[in-house]
Structures are given as structure tokens and as C-alpha cells.
Amino acid sequence: MIPTLMDKIGDFNPQLLREIKGRLKVFPIIVTVALSILLQSVIGLYQIGELPGLEYSRTGTYCQVASVYKAKQREISTIRNKSYQLENKLRNPKLLPLDVSKKAQETQKIKLEIKNFKNEIKKIEDSMPKYCPVNQINMLQWWLDHWRYIFQVLSVIFIFSLLVPGTYLLINDVAKEERRGTLNFIRLSPQSEFTTFTGKMLGVPILAYLFVAAAVPLHITSGIFAQLPLSSIFGYYIILISSCVFFFSAALLFALFGRFFSIFQPWLGSGSVLGFLFLTWSIASTGGTFYNHAAAWFQIFSPFDFTGYVLPELFPYYRYSSYGNLADLQFAFLPVGKNFFTLIGIHLVNYGLWTYFLWQGLRRLFRNLNANILSKQQSYILVTCVQVLLWGFTFQYTNAKPYDLNQHIGYNLFPIAFFNVVLMFGLIGILTNTRQTVQEWSRYRHKDNSHHQGWWKKSILRDLLYGEKSPAILTIGINLILISIPVVTWIILIPSLGSTSNYSIKSLINDVGRSNSILYVGLSIVLVMICATLAQVMMMLKTKKRAFWAMGSVAAFVFLPPIVLGVLRINPRLSSFPWIISSFPWATVGTASTVMILTGLGFDILILVLLNRYLFKQVQLAGESEIKTILKS
Numbered sequence: 001m002i003p004t005l006m007d008k009i010g011d012f013n014p015q016l017l018r019e020i021k022g023r024l025k026v027f028p029i030i031v032t033v034a035l036s037i038l039l040q041s042v043i044g045l046y047q048i049g050e051l052p053g054l055e056y057s058r059t060g061t062y063c064q065v066a067s068v069y070k071a072k073q074r075e076i077s078t079i080r081n082k083s084y085q086l087e088n089k090l091r092n093p094k095l096l097p098l099d100v101s102k103k104a105q106e107t108q109k110i111k112l113e114i115k116n117f118k119n120e121i122k123k124i125e126d127s128m129p130k131y132c133p134v135n136q137i138n139m140l141q142w143w144l145d146h147w148r149y150i151f152q153v154l155s156v157i158f159i160f161s162l163l164v165p166g167t168y169l170l171i172n173d174v175a176k177e178e179r180r181g182t183l184n185f186i187r188l189s190p191q192s193e194f195t196t197f198t199g200k201m202l203g204v205p206i207l208a209y210l211f212v213a214a215a216v217p218l219h220i221t222s223g224i225f226a227q228l229p230l231s232s233i234f235g236y237y238i239i240l241i242s243s244c245v246f247f248f249s250a251a252l253l254f255a256l257f258g259r260f261f262s263i264f265q266p267w268l269g270s271g272s273v274l275g276f277l278f279l280t281w282s283i284a285s286t287g288g289t290f291y292n293h294a295a296a297w298f299q300i301f302s303p304f305d306f307t308g309y310v311l312p313e314l315f316p317y318y319r320y321s322s323y324g325n326l327a328d329l330q331f332a333f334l335p336v337g338k339n340f341f342t343l344i345g346i347h348l349v350n351y352g353l354w355t356y357f358l359w360q361g362l363r364r365l366f367r368n369l370n371a372n373i374l375s376k377q378q379s380y381i382l383v384t385c386v387q388v389l390l391w392g393f394t395f396q397y398t399n400a401k402p403y404d405l406n407q408h409i410g411y412n413l414f415p416i417a418f419f420n421v422v423l424m425f426g427l428i429g430i431l432t433n434t435r436q437t438v439q440e441w442s443r444y445r446h447k448d449n450s451h452h453q454g455w456w457k458k459s460i461l462r463d464l465l466y467g468e469k470s471p472a473i474l475t476i477g478i479n480l481i482l483i484s485i486p487v488v489t490w491i492i493l494i495p496s497l498g499s500t501s502n503y504s505i506k507s508l509i510n511d512v513g514r515s516n517s518i519l520y521v522g523l524s525i526v527l528v529m530i531c532a533t534l535a536q537v538m539m540m541l542k543t544k545k546r547a548f549w550a551m552g553s554v555a556a557f558v559f560l561p562p563i564v565l566g567v568l569r570i571n572p573r574l575s576s577f578p579w580i581i582s583s584f585p586w587a588t589v590g591t592a593s594t595v596m597i598l599t600g601l602g603f604d605i606l607i608l609v610l611l612n613r614y615l616f617k618q619v620q621l622a623g624e625s626e627i628k629t630i631l632k633s
Contacts, residue, residue: 006021015199018199032207036212036215043153053134062141062142069132090111148228151311160274162212168270169205171266187366239303256366277304292328329343372433374427376466406497424476427472438619440469476529488518492518513594523604526605540622576591577600
């Protein structure tokens with residue numbers, strides 16, 4: 001039977017069969033299952049050790065008459081406080097009469113009262129049992145909480161046991177095969193990228209899967225005994241599997257893309273996942289979630305949040321968060337968190353969207369390690385999807401009375417700007433081509449001009465928009481426009497969207513002005529395009545370290561001017577011009593005039609034009625020199 005099963009697995013996915021044969025040995029299987037059983041035993045024995053017995057506290061959670069005993073203890077505390085006050089009076093002679101006879105009488109009276117208080121305390125204590133009566137312990141509730149605790153602990157262990165070791169193993173395996181050259185044999189085989197990487201995702205962390213699978217029966221049993229709905233239990237598994245697919249896909253892509261990290265690559269990848277899990281755990285534990293925020297899509301990457309939805313006691317502050325909890329989650333004002341299945345759906349859509357783009361990168365890099373992770377067309381789709389996510393999660397009703405949409409968008413501008421800045425600089429790094437690639441494009445353009453084709457087919461505009469090897473400046477510009485459209489639309493529609501009583505919105509309208517705000521958006525577009533052009537210019541250098549030159553030049557352009565202006569103590573409110581023509585013109589918001597902003601915009605456009613003119617001269621020279629070399633040979 002086993003050989004037949006192995007043959008079927010080999011026919012279905014040869015890579016999976018290869019991984020299974022290499023990892024499923026007898027000794028590792030025994031150790032993995034033994035560790036899983038040992039962990040389950042420790043969790044169970046710890047809970048059994050907490051079983052209420054003859055000496056269970058009379059004020060414990062499961063003592064059904066605890067409220068009576070707590071009331072009596074409060075009474076004892078009140079009497080004891082009165083007794084302490086009288087004892088303090090005896091210790092302080094200044095509180096007693098100066099006359100000796102009166103002092104003696106007062107002292108005798110106080111001692112008698114203290115004695116009566118002590119007798120009263122003793123009487124109350126004698127009326128209570130030392131421990132909670134066994135017949136008053138709510139064992140049914142204890143067992144219910146006992147099973148919920150086991151389900152909770154195992155749920156958290158599953159997340160860490162799968163995501164962190166699985167990420168490490170996948171990155172380490174691919175990096176090792178790349179170093180040994182065995183990945184090249186896989187590339188030459190007829191199996192597809194999908195078959196190869198799914199085989200690795202299923203096979204490389206198979207011992208981690210086995211560790212979790214050995215505990216799944218106890219996990220499901222504990223959930224059933226804890227009276228959790230089966231939909232919640234299996235919903236947890238759906239989210240866990242989806243998160244594994246996402247993080248493991250990211251791990252495989254990082255293994256191919258981040259080869260320059262060498263031996264630190266698997267530690268960096270798994271450490272990043274571990275850091276993300278701890279970050280989202282701490283955020284959820286303190287109630288500081290982002291569910292009514294533009295960053296909600298980032299928060300729901302963590303499977304902890306759905307686990308906290310199934311088991312609210314996992315995060316005590318979860319239900320009291322001032323930022324709303326997962327049940328309040330909305331997308332474009334649709335209450336996706338109110339229904340269990342729509343909540344799972346929004347998680348799956350979020351995971352699925354990003355996993356799709358990760359697999360596009362995997363397919364491209366697997367066949368050609370020097371290829372860009374995404375094509376230009378895919379970058380347009382990615383940027384559009386990110387805007388839909390950011391603005392979709394921005395449009396949520398809050399508990400604020402009255403609800404002010406402008407104010408809510410204003411609060412979300414920072415995360416929208418932050419994620420878009422990260423996205424755009426990431427795309428600059430992804431789409432900027434190397435010198436050799438641009439040389440090939442230039443040579444291809446030269447040869448292709450001789451063919452009789454339509455205008456669009458041989459248009460340089462088409463190449464700049466869609467070509468794999470052409471410079472990506474125009475693509476970056478298109479993506480920046482896609483990002484700017486929602487922002488500009490909001491700025492135009494501010495007066496018609498409701499109240500503008502919020503200080504920041506009033507400032508935007510009255511002090512800055514909507515037209516000036518749109519000009520600042522234009523400044524941002526031009527500055528990012530300058531960064532993209534500068535990166536491409538540096539990538540045209542003949543030095544081997546041109547990637548570092550590109551990163552260093554962009555960093556210097558972005559950070560050096562504001563640092564210099566800050567060191568020189570040039571106040572943007574008093575001297576706007578140096579700041580408006582720097583890489584940080586936003587320091588002049590509210591102080592610079594329209595003429596000043598237009599001057600800065602014109603200055604930046606001039607720099608952009610000159611840089612692009614220089615770039616295309618370099619591209620032309622590189623293409624010509626390449627053709628001359630070929631003709632001479």
C-alpha cells in the first residue's frame with residue numbers, strides 16, 4: 001500500500017515525493033511525535049494540577065458561594081480598619097487627654113472596644129469555612145474553562161510551530177539548493193513552477209506539520225468540550241492554513257530574491273515572521289488594534305486576531321479596545337466583521353490577493369534570477385489593489401458622535417501615505433533595470449525599427465509603459481497618478497462630504513487651501529519620479545556596486561537636504577524657498593504661497609527633465625556601443 005501511495009504522490013507532484021523521501025525518516029518521526037505528545041501531556045497535567053479540591057479558596061472563581069464570603073471578608077476588613085485606628089490612637093499620646101485619670105479611662109475604653117472588634121472578627125471567621133465547600137464548587141464551569149484553556153494554548157502553539165520553523169526551513173532549503181546548483185536541475189525538468197514550489201511548501205516543513213497534526217485530535221476535542229461551534233474551530237484552521245500559504249510563499253520569494261544575505265537569510269526571514277507575530281500579539285493584547293483604520297489589511301495578516309475573535313479571553317483588552325474589535329471591521333462601510341463567514345471571506349481575499357502577487361514573483365524569478373519580481377503591467381494592478389485596500393478600510397463608520405467622514409479620512413492620511421511611500425520605493429527597487437538589461441532593450445529597439453509594424457507596436461511609449469527591459473520612469477509616474485487620484489478626489493470633495501469642524505480639515509481648507517494641497521501632491525509625484533530616475537542613472541554605471549550607488553544616491557537625495565537645512569537652522573515658516581526646492585517641501589505646508597509652490601514644482605520638473613535627458617543619452621550611448629561591439633566582432 002505504501003509504495004502505491006508513494007507512486008501516486010510522485011505522479012501528482014515529483015518534488016513533494018523528493019522532499020518526503022528526504023525528510024520522513026523513522027527517527028525524526030518518532031522524535032517529532034514524542035515531542036508533540038509530551039507537550040500535550042504537560043498542558044493537560046498543568047490543568048489537572050489546577051483542579052479544585054478540598055482546599056479550594058472560598059473566594060475562588062468556581063466557588064458558587066464566593067459572593068457571600070467576599071461580603072463577609074469586606075465586613076471583616078471594615079472592622080479591622082476601625083480596630084487599627086483605635087490601636088494607632090493608643091500609640092499616639094497626643095490623641096489622648098492630658099489629665100491622667102481621664103487618659104486612663106479613655107485608654108481602658110479603647111482597649112475594650114478593640115477587644116470587642118477582635119471578638120466580632122473571630123465570630124465572623126468562625127461562621128465561615130476555611131475553604132469552599134466541595135458541593136459548592138462549580139465543576140462543570142471549571143471543566144468548560146479547562147477545555148477552553150487547552151484549545152487556546154494549542155491554537156497559539158500551532159501558529160508559532162508552523163509559521164516560524166516553516167519559514168526558516170523553506171528559506172534554508174531553497175538557499176542551500178541554489179548554492180549547490182541542484183535548483184538548476186529542477187529548472188531544467190519539465191515540472192512547472194507551481195508543482196515545484198507547492199511540493200516544497202508541502203514537503204519541506206513536513207515535520208512541523210506532523211508535530212501539529214499529532215495534536216489536532218486533542219485540539220478539536222478540547223474545542224468541542226469547550227462548547228465552541230464547529231464553524232469557529234474549522235474557521236480557525238482555514239485562517240491558519242491561509243496564513244501558512246501566504247507566509248511560506250513570501251519565504252520562497254525571499255529565498256530567491258534575497259540571496260545576498262547569504263547564511264543569514266533563513267534567520268532573517270524566520271526572525272521577521274517571529275517579530276511580526278510578537279508585534280501583532282502585543283498590539284492585540286493591549287487592545288491597540290487597527291480595525292477601524294486604513295492599516296486593518298495589515299493587521300489581519302496575523303492569525304492571532306481571528307483566534308482572539310473565536311476566543312475573546314485570549315486577549316482581555318480585545319473587546320474593550322477604543323479602536324474597535326474584529327467584529328466591528330468594515331470595508332467600504334460594509335460590516336464584514338458582523339458575520340462569521342464574511343469575516344473569513346475578507347481574510348481569505350486579503351491573503352489570496354497578496355499570495356497571488358508573491359507567486360507572480362516566484363514564477364518570474366524561478367526561471368530567471370535576474371528578472372524583475374513584477375512586470376510593469378502587474379505593478380499597475382498591485383498599486384490599484386493597494387489603493388482599494390487602503391481606502392476600503394478607511395471608509396468605516398466609527399462610534400464618534402456625530403460621525404465626520406472628513407475627520408476620519410484625515411486620521412487615516414498618515415497610514416495611507418506611509419504604506420504608499422513604502423510601496424513606491426519598493427517598486428523603484430523592483431522595476432529599475434540593470435545596465436545590461438537596458439543595453440539589450442536599446443539594441444532591440446534599434447533592430448526593431450527596420451520591421452514594418454503599426455505605430456503602436458514600434459512606439460517607444462509602448463515600450464516604456466509595458467516593456468520588460470525599458471527604464472521604468474514612466475511606469476513609476478503612472479503608478480503615482482493611480483495613488484494620487486483618491487487623494488486629489490477627496491481634497492476636491494471635502495466641502496461636500498459633511499462637517500469640516502475638525503481643526504486639521506479646517507486648516508487644510510483655510511490655511512493651506514485645496515488648490516495648494518493638490519500642488520503639494522504634484523510635488524510629491526515629481527520628487528518620487530526624480531528618485532526613480534536617479535536610481536536608474538546609477539544603475540547605468542559600469543561599476544559592480546551600482547545597486548549600492550543607486551540606494552545611496554536616492555537616500556542622499558531624500559535625507560541630505562532637510563538635514564542640511566535643519567543644521568543651518570533655516571526655519572521653513574520664515575524662509576520657505578530653500579525648503580520648497582528641497583526634497584522635503586511639506587515643511588512649508590500652510591506657510592508657502594501658491595507662487596512659491598509653483599516655483600518649487602517648476603524647479604523639480606526642470607531637474608526631472610534634465611535627469612531623464614541625461615539618462616536617455618546614456619541609454620542611447622550604451623545601446624550604440626553594444627551594437628558597435630557586435631558589428632566589430
